[in-house]
Amino acid sequence: MDMLRFATAGSVDDGKSTLIGRLLFDSKSIFEDQLDAVESASKARGNEYTDLALLTDGLRAEREQGITIDVAYRYFATPKRKFIIADTPGHAQYTRNMVTGASTADLAIILVDARKGLTEQSRRHATIATLLRVPHLVLAVNKMDLVDYSEDVFEAIYKEFSDFAAKLDVNDLTAIPISALEGDNVVERSARMPWYQGTSLLHHLEHVHIASDRNLQDVRFPVQYVIRPQHSAARDYRGFAGTVASGVMKVGDEVLALPSGLTSRIKAIDGPEGSLTEAYPPMAVTIRLEDELDISRGDVLCRPANHPQPTQDLDLTVCWMDDRPLTIGQKIGVLHTTRSARAIVKDIAYELDVNTLHREQGIRQLGLNSIGRVKLRVTTPLMVDDYDDNRTTGAMILIDEATNGTVGAGVVRAI
CATH class of the missing domain: 2.40.30.10 (Translation factors)
Incomplete structure (x- = not known):
């Protein structure tokens, strides 16, 4: 069997952890002691139902706050395929964790609360997934049970997201109305939405074609x-x-x-x-x-006839992940594949507005969770490819030399 890596993303309380818990529960991929622990924790919190979100919210702080902070990885398999799930946080201050989860994903599930529609975080996560060249996107309109399984609500959200995705050059977009809490269209097709003619989410995950997405052309x-x-x-x-x-x-x-x-x-x-x-x-x-x-x-x-050209000048799309801003003239460490180098920030061409995709030029710094075009000069030549051609050799992380902490992620690709 092949393996599908997918990440969940969306705004706070859109139901990402509940969706993953439902996938694990309905596909019979959890042990009895895990279920017992979740049931006990649910009762302790005063819930009248088993909160499946607790299957992925493993940190004590997450369970107490009812949110996801870190990237939670879970593994399960069906007779069709193996899966690795990255449950990423929805809060804006944890956007860097979402970048981590999506960086190796074959597919990203963008969850949207049917009552709220698209939010800034929905757009931000869709933009990041596209910049990271995640080949397949799934728009999962969740909590359909709270809008009486309305087709009009689903279609309105789908149209708004489709119009936004058209600006992002999304290759493959699928929209599925679901209720993670009730299990509608998650593992099995729901009889409550007869107007929906598509497949369940799990069926789509089992059959989406990913073999051609692998980098098989250039060694x-x-x-x-x-x-x-x-x-x-x-x-x-x-x-x-x-x-x-x-x-x-x-x-x-x-x-x-x-x-x-x-x-x-x-x-x-x-x-x-x-x-x-x-x-x-x-x-x-x-x-x-x-x-x-x-x-x-x-x-x-x-290959001798197909190789990258070593370069010391990098033109990157950067997602900045540190509380301290990235500034022109700043010295920074770069890790590209297995090679490390030192670099200096030569210029910041613009910052990208994730809501309007407007490019704000003439800026001198990038703040926390900002996305922008940055030019670096490195001390050691790096063998880079365009990120569109190779997601491994076209990506790198930026490191604070004083703390050795990761402060940014960059891709060799224009936006």
Whole structure:
């Protein structure tokens, strides 16, 4: 079975955690002791029903406040597919957590409360999901039971979201009316909305096509670690360990090592369970070459005829995640795949308004949760691709050198 990674996003109290709890409960993916713990916690909070949101709200602070703060990951499987869920927070101050959850997602579920319609956070999360090039979006209009399962309410929200999504260049958008609390259209089709002719949410998650979304065209293999055993039996072994970012690597293929520019051929590919004839994303493997090349952590193996051009000038779309603003002239750390570098902020071209998508120019800084176009100059050449072509080599994180904390996320892509 293949695996689908998806993230839930939306405004506060739109029902993200309840939806995931319903998926886990109705698909019989939770243990009895987990359910007992949730039932006990629900009674302690005075609820007359089992609050399935507590299945994902694991932190004590989250349970006390009834909100999601951190990204909660859950795993489940059906006979059709395996799933990894990232339940992301809805509060504006935790937008950075949403970026974390969506960065590796194949699909994003944007939840909207049927009573409230689109909010600023709904638009913000849709914008971030699009900037992160999440291939598939699902608009889940939740709490339909509180609007009498009205088709007019659903259609109005769908039209408003579709008009907004048209400005974001969304490739695949599906809209589903649901009630996470009651279970309507979550795992099974609901008889309460006969006007809806589509599938349930779980059916859509099981059948959405993601194979063509993988980076299979251009070989990119960032080297994470050089393996040189010290014991005599394997002293001649020299392998380059890492995760295949894109493309298919086969034994006998010619590869180019960057930034040195030297070429060789793949002698062997070693996986966790033995030798392999080929490797592809997201496999973690060790590559052995026919020639003794000087390769270290941060270098990249690729095709000689198709390789990124090392550059020290970066033009990024940045989501800023720190309370202290990003300013022109600021020095910052950059982590790109397995290579680290220092950088200076040369310019901030504009800040993006997530509601109107207006580009405000002439600004000198980006505040918390702001999205904008930033130009950096790095000390070490980086082998970057356009984010539209490669989500791994086209992305990087920004690091505060004093605290070593992540303060921003950037993609090599214009908006």
